[in-house]
Amino acid sequence: MSRLEIFGIIGLPEFRVGDDLATMIAAAATEVGTPLADRDVVVVTQKIVSKVEDRLVPIDPTDPLSHKPLVERESVRILRRRGELIISETVHGFVCANAGIDLSNVEAGYAALLPVDSDRSSRRIRDGLRGKAGVDVGVIISDTFGRTWRRGVTDVAIGCAGIAAVIDLRGTNDALGREMQVTEVALADEIASAAELVMGKSTNIPVAVVRGLEAEWFRTSSIADEMIRHPADDLFR
């Protein structure tokens, strides 16, 4: 495979609690002339999943720190604090700023929590797309995380279904025929980052489609099981 296409799904409405994401995404993709196809990967931003799953929590819009108690509640361990910034391990196992809670692209007076189980949410969207649109696709739910040592945020996968989270190249030979050193590639994170390039941050494109990925990467998958590093294997926790 040496060619990939990524397109943003424009024209989606503001989402509300209980909306059927799969039906709306399939319809919008068809509307813009790029109907979903088997082996597409549909990347959905966390924010709209949190909205339809009723993960918005009222906060005091006049108090810029009113979401901080939510951050503590959604965390199992605080790693660092600096000023208003909290880096913590969330109840889901992610390590990120402010427990993934944020206030942008959410109505004033509300904070959006992460989905309870983003792998399950991904499976639900994937099953919905199969049922409603008859396509067998991978689904990734993406969110925007900071990193250590490098400035700038990138989009990563917080949930996935039907597309590998991590692919293991251990033991495959490199181009010179010797066993490779690099082992596991964070495929779902790379797909989430690629999708972000067409989503932008201030435009209303919460869904992107990645077309042309290797057939063998499509399989049962989970961010929680494959991507989250066990604290005991982690040198920076």
Added chain:
Amino acid sequence: MSRLEIFGIIGLPEFRVGDDLATMIAAAATEVGTPLADRDVVVVTQKIVSKVEDRLVPIDPTDPLSHKPLVERESVRILRRRGELIISETVHGFVCANAGIDLSNVEAGYAALLPVDSDRSSRRIRDGLRGKAGVDVGVIISDTFGRTWRRGVTDVAIGCAGIAAVIDLRGTNDALGREMQVTEVALADEIASAAELVMGKSTNIPVAVVRGLEAEWFRTSSIADEMIRHPADDLFR
């Protein structure tokens, strides 16, 4: 912008010291029917840049630890050690495993060091492509780094020219018209990750082209100046 195309440049030869990367990349892109165009971003893997820049160092092929003294020499600070793994800050300012030195896709008996100045190498390739092929493109040199807290490696940018490393969305409004919280996006890292999806790890595709990025992202740039986080701003060093 809501559509992006990424294609790998197949058919490139093994590279040798002194090879003219720009000429060879432009020729190969034309050969496969996708000649380079203005506002393409050409992503080049570190390994071939290190080869043409004579950054291969002989090591004892019978000793699996013979590159370790090189790791120490290329590092200014060791952050963590576990077994054979060293996480260090390199002379270039990167924090990564084994100072970015690796042995895969390199002839047995050699280790490939990172380019001395990957931003400068990127500028050289960009200037070469302008001179030889008459195209005004961005160039990114990519390498494969691990991350904290998440399993799997992703490709990141270690050098760039003509395409922003970090884009600053501070102060732009979100889709609901309020000022955004998320500020700086690591654009060059996201592009490097996207390109990796068509390169694979064991196939001989060391160059990919990303077409369709926002016109405003093309400008003078530097990974060293924009992307590397100052140690004083870093909570995990």
